[in-house]
Amino acid sequence: SGMPRHYREAPLLSIWEGSGNVNALDVLRALGRSPQSAESFFGELALARGANAHLDATVTSLKRELAEAEQLSARRVVERMALALQASLLVRHAPAAVADAFCATRLGGDWGHSFGTLPAGTDLAAILERGLPA
Secondary structure, three states, rough: OOOOHHHHHHHHHOOHHHHHHHHHHHHHHHHHHHHHHHHHHHHHHHOOOOHHHHHHHHHHHHHHHHHHHHHHHHHHHHHHHHHHHHHHHHHOOOOHHHHHHHHHHOOOOOOOOOOOOOOOOOOOOHHHHHOOOO
């Protein structure tokens, strides 16, 4: 019978989803239980409103996605929330070259999966200068 095998694998089923899925589902549950959390999150993003078109478009679509979020899309929605928050902080606190490159690649989809695939026109010198010692 297959029962012994199922019994041996039973402990794995509780962690099969992985911690990423568990965390993403927890975020959606928390937002569902506490709507003011979503308001606070979007309030933080609103501080950068108008500074970057990619960020503005992402915020608009995130509001819709969160309103319609299902467990199946939890990871994707929560990842987009994290990227939007990162972009908002960069737009407000980092040099424009850094924020623009981040928003174009992470929010605008203008990137490749290999190193060195930033979009044409990216101010690479300004980004590198920021990271190199003076």
